[in-house]
Every structure is written in structure tokens, then in C-alpha cells.
Amino acid sequence: MIRASGLCKAFRAVAEERVSVLRGVDLAVAAGSSVAILGRSGSGKSTLLSILGLIETVDGGTYELNGKDVSRLSDSEAARVRGERLGFVFQRSLLLPHLTAAENVEVPLLHAGALILPRTRRQLVAAAMSRVGIGHRAKHKPSQLSGGEQQLVALARALVRQPRLILADEPTGNLDPSTGERIVRTLAELPSDGLTSVVMVTHDHELATLLDHRYVLTDGRLGVVS
């Protein structure tokens, strides 16, 4: 599903000095599996996830998604791949406050490129919301939802185009422990269909144990957690 090797990324800091965040990251994620990436703040976890999500470009290394090298895609090609194959869950739910929960979930469908009829969109939205158990809150605005419910809506938004890879960037960062655990358990169940993979960045070792594999990012390199 994912095969990344030798991923390197550096950012320009003050006085033209470059700070290397990733120094040759190797990662393989099979279809139908879930992976947790642990690490301290500033270790580069989110940068790695942004690269896997085609939001950030790499300075070096290769990144294959379903056997195709996607590390050098054009901007519009990257957008198309993001829409078709990837789903994002961020630390903050990033729901659009002026839209209802269902309309938030519908957002990726409106950018699909191909024409999706309103009826089909409604069906896909309802299916995604039911899948994460938030269907009963479809007509509520984000301000009327709890933090956990907002994150579930964000998860439904990530799932609505039925992507094969879910990328979650500290999805429990703003939640209480029990709600956080509920979110991660929902994420961990997604690969049970044998097709969907999950990569979650977290600094919470306990929640990471709910996923199939755990890696830790230290000094720009990825190591297996024993």
C-alpha cells in the first residue's frame, strides 16, 4: 500500500541555516493494517504525515502509493490523489462552522472533479456518518457538537470518498482520554475491511497500542517500537 524509502525533508530556518527534520525515513504500510507513529513534539511526525498526504513535497527519497511513485506529482495531480485515495483527520477537527455536520462531510465530494449527483452525495454522506456512529447529528452545526463528536464528523469527512489510506495527525490531541480512546478505536477498526490502511501520528503510547504496528520517529529516522 505505502512504500516510502529514504524520505528526507529540511526547512530553511534563520540565517539561511537549514534544519533537517527527516533524514531518510523508511516506512511500509500494508493494505488493511494500521500504524502508529510516535515521537516527541518537533520530531517531524506531522511533517512525515504531510509528506505521506502529498501536502508537503520531499527533498529526497521515494514514496510509492499502491505501487506508483507519487513523490514528484504536479500540484493538480497531488490534489486528485489526495481526493481519491487519501483521507485526513487533523488534531483540530477543522470543521467549517457555517455548515452542518452533513455538509462538512460532503466537502470532499464537491471537489471530486467528476459530477456526483446530490442524491448520491447524500447517500455517501449518510453512509460515512453511520460508519463512525455520528449519523444522528447530521443536521447540527459544529458549535452544537462536543469535541469528540466534531472529531467523529471529521473522521466521516475523511472516509466519505472511501479512501484506501487514512492519515490522522494527533486526532486525540484536543480530547479527553475516554473520548480520545473512542476515536482511536474507531480508527483502528477501519482496516478490518482488509482494504483501508491507517497511519496515525500520536505521542500517546497507550493509544498507540490499539493499532497494529508502532514506530517512533527520533532524530529524523523511524524505528520500530518493541
Next chain:
Amino acid sequence: MIGSALGSLVVAWQTLRTHKLRTFLTCLSLAIAVLALVMVDAASQVAADALVAQARLTQGLPETWQLDVQAGRINQDRARQAYALTTTIEAPLGGSTVLLARVNGEINGTPVAVTAVLGDLRSIRPFPITSGRWLTQGGVPNIDAEVVLSGGFAGISNGDRVHVAIPGLQTTIPARVVGSVDDRAPGATIYVRLDEILLWTDCSSSAWNQALLLHEPSERGGEAGRVLDYVASIAKLPGPPTRIDALGYTADTLATTRTIFLLIAGVSMLVGVLGILNIGLVSLRERVEEIALRRATGATRLQIGLSVVGESVLAALASAVFAVVVAWFTVPFAATSLFPNLPMIESVGFPYQTAAVGILVSGLAGFLGGIIPAIRAATIDIASIMRA
């Protein structure tokens, strides 16, 4: 591509629907500009109709020419010969010929302008009849002359017998009021048949002022002057004939006025564009995260740009349609309020062409006002937003 465009339009519509105040502010300036555009055009058309109507009554229909006849016995005879000749030439061609003889007189002791008419004056100056009827055309002249009134005549009504006094005539002419018209001329005027006046006087004194009028259908424009010139040479009357309708001048004046007002409406439209641009750029700062999210969920730069410019265009079109609807209801009311005393404006035409142009120009203004925010939105760096 169609799917992308439709998706972007749905996003634009969602944004407009859910940001009502921002949408209202975006629409407001353009709605005012389009309303101004349509109203100015409608008002200029109504004003044109009003002024043209006025000119038709006081001067004559387009392509009306006049041949002045100097006072004197010989000239009066020649004038009537010229009338007969012109009628002979013009009648088969649809032209109207009228001989007017004017003098200042009195009716029941009240000063009036007396206009004696030979021919159908209302075919050249279509006065509306306000009561009774117009003068009988042809037939045997009556000793009791028919009189049609125009202007204020207190205490005189249709059917009344009156006495018309004319300078140089020892006696008064008995007359009977048959109707009244509104000729738009200042002061009081009476119209009588020239052949009935000629039973009492030959109209040759210096107090009389005669003129031969000729109107031709507009499709034969320019011929009337040449015909009168020819008639003047045959009848040995002094020329040259002059065109007396001022419709050409009126049209030029109206066109200038209309251009000035349309320029003002254009400036309003420009202000509307700047308003959209301003609101678009300000709101963009609030929407950086939303745009980054949309990009993360698969939106291309083109789709983001389309949705942002689509918002402006949709808002502009909606405001233009709203303004046109308001104008459609307002124009007749405004026209009758501005020109209450012009009976020729029976129905006020709505400027549909200008309304359509207003909607299109408003859409263009929305595009122009939205294009810069759209470009900025499309070029937002999502990686830096997501890192923040």
C-alpha cells in the same frame, strides 16, 4: 471539468447562503449600481418620450416644414394657392398640408391667440382632445364659426355662444364652442376654421401672421422642404421654408444627458467592483484555514479559484436580478411622479435591453471584483497553513 465547475458553484452557493451579512454587503453596492443604470435609462426614455411629446404638440411631428407668408392682400391669395398646390402634390403621398393664420384677438373680452386653420392641423400637431370635438374638416363654412379652446377659459364650456373680436374688424364674429384641446402652448388659444373667418375678413392686415405647414411621413424625410421650396417659387412667395420640429435637437440633448447619467451609473458600478474586491480580500484572511482544508481534501487550485470567483459572480448576478425586479416595479410609479402632466405618456416602457445589459455587466463586475481574491485563494500554500 464540468463536474469541477458545478462542484465549485455548489461551494460558492453554500458560502453565500451561510454568510448572509457578507453576501448582503457584497450585493448591496452592485444592486444600487444596476438599479441606477436601469432607472437612469428608463428615466431618460421617459424624459425623451415626454419632451418628444411636448415637441410634437407645440412644433409638429418629425419632418414638419413651414413657409412663412408676409401680410398683404396679394400674399394671402398666393398663400391659399400655395396651400391648394401643396395639397394636390402631397395628398397622394400621405403628406399633410395646413395653412395657419394667426392674430391676437379677444373672446368675450378675454385676450386670446386666434388661430385660423385650413387643413387638418391635428395630423401635424396631434393635440389631445380634452372635451367635445375638433373642428369640422371641409363642408360649407358657417356664419357662426366653430371654436375649439385651449388653455384656461373660466366660465366658457362646450355649446356656449361666444363673440370673437379681431383687430381691424368693426364687428365681432359670432361663434360656438365645440370642444377643447391641450396644445401645450402658454396662454389661451382658440382654433377656428379659416374659411369661416374668411366670411368676415380677408386676413390681409399686418396684424395677421400666416404660414403654410407641411408634414411628410418620416420615411420620406427631407422631401417636404424641397416641395415647399418648389411651391414657393410657383406661387411667388418668399422663402426659404424652414424645418420647425425640434425633435432632432431634442434627441441630441437627451442623448448627451443620458450619456452623462450612464457614466455616473458606470462609476457606481466601478465602486461596486471595488466593494466586492475589498470584501473578497478581507474575507479571504478569515478563510485561509477553510481553503487549506478544501485543498487537503482534494480541491485543485482551479476549483478553489472557481469557487471564490463563483461567489462574487453569483452574488453580483443575484443583486442585479434583484435590482431589475425593483426597477420593474418602480419605473412606472417614478415616471408618472416625475411627469404627471404629460398625457402622451400613456404607457411607460421598461428598458428590458438595459436591464439585460445591467445583469451582464454586473456579472462581469462580480468576476472582476472576485478574480484577485480567487487568485490569492488558489495560490495559498496549504503546507504552511497546516504546519501552523
